[in-house]
Amino acid sequence: MVSLRIPPSAAGRARNLLRTVQYTHPPSCPCHANPNHHHHHRSPTLADHVRRHMGAPDPSRQKEYAFEMAASSIRFGPGATKEVGMDFANMKAKRVCIVTDQNVSKLDAMKQAVEGLTREGIEFTVFDKVRVEPKDSSVKEAIAFAKPYNPDAFLAVGGGSVIDTAKLMNLYTVYPDADFLDFVNAPLGKGLPVDRALKPLVAVPTTAGTGSETTGTAIFDLVSKKAKTGIAHRNLKPTLGICDPINTRTMPSAVHAASGLDVLCHSLESWTAIPYNERTPRPTNPINRPAYQGANPISDIFSLQALRSTVKYLPRAVRDPDDFEAQSQMLLAATLAGVGFGNAGVHLCHGMSYPISSQNPGYQHAGYEVDYPIIPHGVSVAVTAPAVFRFTAASNPDRHLAAAEAFGVDISTVKRESAGEVLGEALANFLMELGGQPRGLKDLGFQAGDIESLVEGTIPQKRVLALAPTLSDELEAERAELRGLLEQSLEY
């Protein structure tokens, strides 16, 4: 169990108690669900366990009983990018496909990567046409580039869009005959598991936000279905993430802020996602256990640590472009949050962010130097956060209080019923003090009349909505709840 340092207040004691019981089902054996089991005359035998665990009738109706943690290896250090050529030499790579975008291709990180491979005499090619916020068409173009080159390893240098695109180039190079929709998350695609070993992929993030260097998730716009979706399987994860804080120094302040808000929501959503042992169905084969499996005792450690770091360092990183310590800590927090949500999942903020970004009425976020309207991913995620965590608090008030405490709230006298209110307010204040953020959907140009369309754009995000605590199972009730959350997010 994640036993946190809690001050010995009444709230703290209550919270500790709750943490102890949150995962009671699996870490405690289900055979012992009776709290009086110590008084049994006969202890459950191994045969009882086996009967209970193996003889179960219909796994699709059973809850999950196990969790699986997988993460890329992570190398962290200023200057570590220069080691990447040696990494490919060590893995005996002979043809490397470097993946980047037009902006990053001009940055020092890319120069280091190219020099590293050149120094080791390793042949490589560069695909520098990754689209920021990839679409299926841009992903297919990238795959079409990779297939004939047939690399034996990939190197992604860039933000989440670059790393995600590289994962998909790797996947479809290893499955050259697969249909594009085969692996896309159900229900939009077939959601097939990735059952082949992919080629080595080294990811060098140049933003501190996505955490994609540690996860098995790749997100893109499936234009034909008008939905943002993706492919998620732990076999998609990079071999190694090289987190070099020198590479994030080039981010403008507005990008620091937006990427950092993504980290904030990764950590808060994974920390508050339903527990893994409440997820159904129980997979009949471990390869079908989703990476987004719900909160578990290991993801919790990462998520809460990332939340605390983000609250502490993001305002500094945004305010002062020379605060290298804060920037380094945010890169580390992004990676920790990546391990957390990469193994637990995200829920409502991310679910609603996809239609918010794609139905943008024309908002152009200040500080983003692009010539088209853009609601950066982190901004679209954070804008609903105050409403979301007010809503989800009832599912687990103590976790929401612990999150409020991470924002510096003195929770010693806060009642559990007020957990959502207190966390929502802490979040709204944090966003306001960070600066440059919309104070609700209206600031992004949305009106009350846009809500229905945003609701309909959220409904297909089954994979993340399934992890939302307190959200209704019934479609009309779910619609009403999403409508409520979006209405409350109009302005604050």
Add this chain to the structure above:
Amino acid sequence: MVSLRIPPSAAGRARNLLRTVQYTHPPSCPCHANPNHHHHHRSPTLADHVRRHMGAPDPSRQKEYAFEMAASSIRFGPGATKEVGMDFANMKAKRVCIVTDQNVSKLDAMKQAVEGLTREGIEFTVFDKVRVEPKDSSVKEAIAFAKPYNPDAFLAVGGGSVIDTAKLMNLYTVYPDADFLDFVNAPLGKGLPVDRALKPLVAVPTTAGTGSETTGTAIFDLVSKKAKTGIAHRNLKPTLGICDPINTRTMPSAVHAASGLDVLCHSLESWTAIPYNERTPRPTNPINRPAYQGANPISDIFSLQALRSTVKYLPRAVRDPDDFEAQSQMLLAATLAGVGFGNAGVHLCHGMSYPISSQNPGYQHAGYEVDYPIIPHGVSVAVTAPAVFRFTAASNPDRHLAAAEAFGVDISTVKRESAGEVLGEALANFLMELGGQPRGLKDLGFQAGDIESLVEGTIPQKRVLALAPTLSDELEAERAELRGLLEQSLEY
């Protein structure tokens, strides 16, 4: 930075401050070592960084600047063992070598493994002759078994000895022509890096102690050199650890206790090891970055969490064979500690434990059903712990105070100078209350006259001694310090 929940006391504030500066060198950029850098008229440019980081003259005299975290995937859940056949089918394995020992081969974990592979129609063979506390001769025998079978995957079912032996069978099957000493830790062996990808290895631990299911370390007795040593490289780590708490129910109470003390010391030693950025030399190739690299911000999270869980759950697991929750939590703690020390290292308790176990004057630990004298590994590790942490506290009083706090000590009024005394006493009390533990080396049969021989047996443990804080670099001073620690460990 690992920012812990600290009560707002003076000690707490001091500790937070220290945590913030502990890793200042790399997470803060070295270019900014001048604390007044914000007042510089010119911020350091990227060129300054590159010069500083790339133009360095002699890496062997430079301190480390990066850390690398690698861990096996971990699946945790009661009953998860039954999934293992599907895992091998999913990885398309056709010939599996199962590795176990004579005791475990009769247990249910092994039955599940065999049934799982049989159900999937996967060919396998069983090597059940692993020696508990392996010697080079027993390891070579295991390798000789594996080579002609030429498996395409390995499955280890057992404790640390089994999992370690399976790692070595895997290594030398992939390097069939290597000399046994090629990969053994220097200075006893050549310490060559593992530069080939090994075959998949799934580890199913049946004890809650070693953490070997997550690490790249394998320990054995090198009889010809009269030393306990091993092979350590992150490429040696299992592909997947299946942590099924049903499998540790079979441990006798004494084994719970001894294995749990190993977890306790893994977490305490890795938490207090020198910071990674104080380690020399800086590797010139990332493949030479040791797995035992010193404390770092990610290993810290695991080590401290494992310490807290062990303090909470080990006494319960030892006391009550039906306390399945405590047993489950100890298995999780063992794995978390494995990730922590597997990426940070251990130091003095482990360094001295090897001669303590191998120079056993004839002690037979109660509850171990073997017909020869035995000081279980966990017992030999913990016996020096009170003296060790009294000694190391000066290197980082705040970390030692945080450890004392994990034992339930109210540290709000403790002076930093007393950190070692307070932690040493907390440890001694914990060991006494756990029961069945020696109250010093004399209880194991050692006398003052044995100390010199124990000192000489510890000196070759360079790999772990290099991570010991406050230990002298100079050989005679180091001998005197080890002598002092062993003398203080004679009785308490």
